[in-house]
Structure formats: C-alpha cells, structure tokens
Amino acid sequence: MKDILLPNTLEAATDLLNIIRNAGILLIARPSNFTREIARVINTGITTEHILVILTKGIEQSSIALMSEIFLQELDIMPKITVLSGPTFAREVAQDLPSSAVIACNDKQTLNLLHDYLHSERFRLYKRKDLIGVQLDGTVKNVIAISSGIYDGMKMGLNARAALICRGIAEMTRLGIALGGQLETFIGMSGIGDLILTSTSDLSRNYALGQNLDRGLLLEKCMPSGGAVAEGVQNAASKNALAECHKIEMPICKAVYRIIFKGTSCVGAMQDRDSPDQEISISYA
Known part of the structure; x- marks a missing residue:
C-alpha cells in the first residue's frame, strides 16, 4: 500500500525486546510461519502485565497449533492473550472506511480495556470470549x-x-x-x-x-x-x-x-x- 501515508507518530524499530520494554500492548501481525520464532525472541522480555493481540490468521503447518497455542507453548511467563479478527481489508481500514471486527479474550478486564483503546465510530469492535x-x-x-x-x-x-x-x-x-x-x-x-x-x-x-x-x-x-x-x-x-x-x-x-x-x-x-x-x-x- 505505497499510496497510504503513515502517521508521523508511528516509529519503525527492529529490536523486539526494546519494543516490549516500552510498550504494554503488543500487536502481532506477522505471517503464521514466523509466530513461533517471534515467541522465542520475546520470551525473555514478556511479563504478566503485557497484553498480546494476535492479528495473524493462520495455523502452524508442522504442529497444527493455533497462534495462541504457540505462545502458550513457548512463553515462560504468560501475558494476557487476545485475538482480533474479522471482515477487514487492510486498505479500507487504512483509508478510514467503516469496518467491524471481533476482539476475543478470556479476561473481561483486558477485553474491555482493548475495546476502549481500539473501538471507534469508523472501526467497530465486538467483544467475545471465544479465542x-x-x-x-x-x-x-x-x-x-x-x-x-x-x-x-x-x-x-x-x-x-x-x-x-x-x-x-x-x-x-x-x-x-x-x-x-x-x-x-x-x-x-x-x-x-x-x-x-x-x-x-x-x-x-x-x-x-x-x-x-x-x-x-x-x-x-x-x-x-x-x-x-x-x-x-x-x-x-x-x-x-x-x-x-x-x-x-x-x-x-x-x-x-x-x-x-x-x-x-x-x-x-x-x-x-x-x-x-x-x-x-x-x-x-
């Protein structure tokens, strides 16, 4: 999407552990075959206070594990694990066209917090507990x-x-x-x-x-x-x-x-x- 302008407040970084130290909510949007590698990299920096939002829509081919299951297998300390999914083409979301999605989490407090952060008139979020x-x-x-x-x-x-x-x-x-x-x-x-x-x-x-x-x-x-x-x-x-x-x-x-x-x-x-x-x-x- 070369024609989409990113906000000036958005910064690019490659040091995942440094990102974790400076952010409480982490959105994971890499292809599914990279998820286990990412989980292993962030393992030493993750805490129970972090909220992990999985955007990846896939299942690991070798283990047939869901993305949430990979993090459960690889992380020594468990953050709050959530999933965001729904009928959303990235281009239309970036263009601020009306879109809707579902945010799922087993923890009600985390679910409400993410809903408050991410929900808007142009991006409507529906809450579920079914990860x-x-x-x-x-x-x-x-x-x-x-x-x-x-x-x-x-x-x-x-x-x-x-x-x-x-x-x-x-x-x-x-x-x-x-x-x-x-x-x-x-x-x-x-x-x-x-x-x-x-x-x-x-x-x-x-x-x-x-x-x-x-x-x-x-x-x-x-x-x-x-x-x-x-x-x-x-x-x-x-x-x-x-x-x-x-x-x-x-x-x-x-x-x-x-x-x-x-x-x-x-x-x-x-x-x-x-x-x-x-x-x-x-x-x-």
Whole structure:
C-alpha cells in the first residue's frame, strides 16, 4: 500500500525486546510461519502485565497449533492473550472506511480495556470470549476463499458460489465446535462476515490465488507479489490434517488441499468434493 501515508507518530524499530520494554500492548501481525520464532525472541522480555493481540490468521503447518497455542507453548511467563479478527481489508481500514471486527479474550478486564483503546465510530469492535472460535474463523475462511476464486475462475456462476460459501460455513462450524469453539462465533462477524468478504472480492489475496490456480498457473506464479502472503495455502494443509485428526468431514478444504499439494486439477477436485454431508442445525433456544 505505497499510496497510504503513515502517521508521523508511528516509529519503525527492529529490536523486539526494546519494543516490549516500552510498550504494554503488543500487536502481532506477522505471517503464521514466523509466530513461533517471534515467541522465542520475546520470551525473555514478556511479563504478566503485557497484553498480546494476535492479528495473524493462520495455523502452524508442522504442529497444527493455533497462534495462541504457540505462545502458550513457548512463553515462560504468560501475558494476557487476545485475538482480533474479522471482515477487514487492510486498505479500507487504512483509508478510514467503516469496518467491524471481533476482539476475543478470556479476561473481561483486558477485553474491555482493548475495546476502549481500539473501538471507534469508523472501526467497530465486538467483544467475545471465544479465542478458539475466532482464530479458526480467520483460518478456515482463507481456504474457502481459494475455492471461491477457483469456482469463479471456472465460471460456475453466482448461485454456485453462494452454495459453496454456505457449505464453507458448515465446514468451519463443524471443525470449530469439535475443537471447543462456540456456535455463535461462527455465525457472527469473524465467521460468516469474514468468509463473505474474503470469498467475494478481488482484494482478497486468497480469492485471487484461487482464480489464478484455475487458469492453470503454477502455484509460485499464483502467489501475491511484493512479499504479501496468502495464508490459505499453508492453512489448506493444516485444515486437512486437523480434519483427519478429529475425523471431521471438510470436503471443500480437502479439495483445495488436493489441488495445491497433490496436483489434482481444479475441475476434478471441485467436482469430487460434493458429498451428502450433514447440515449444521442451529438452535437459538
């Protein structure tokens, strides 16, 4: 985003330990494959007074650990761990266009504090205590977005895309509930909201990658330029491993995994993915 001007009060620094010594709230926004390394670097400086806000939407491929789980594994002293996620393209947030997201934390006082700091008329924050669900929302939607891009590249039509997104919500919910997430999280802002945004817009790196895959381009040619990351690529492998581990039926995510890692054609994988899987029954009682 070379055209976006940063505020003069923002400073750049590379010494993470020095940053920790001078800040109480730490926002982590690096790609998921760097999270464990960052946790190890900050370990000697972190305290119980720090608040760690995870913005990364991913699952570690080698361990299939959520980002919060990596920090729990690597840090000797636990800060307050929170997650911020939702339907937010960085460009629109930077342009101060109206946006909404979810902030999740198990500690009510920390949740209220972050809400007071970050919430505004142009950036609305909704509070939840479901750390697991909010993290899974942000990871599954990236894989579904790749499949949506493939569908649109195949000229399947808007009806098919709507059905695909709906089935994606079912896959997200099945996995999330199995891992301890709450149903309301998946049908809310960080679930359905983020999935719709990411699966329908050319601004989505994962959606655009799916379109390029359908054109027959090699994976490395489909990746975003300028150092940007399409987290759905690694997430496809992580989701497939999680689904197999917990015996959860996720045919769309499995189809994307087969396309990216097994060389299956887009047409073959997306046609084979349809199965009479069970609908999610939602009760409001």
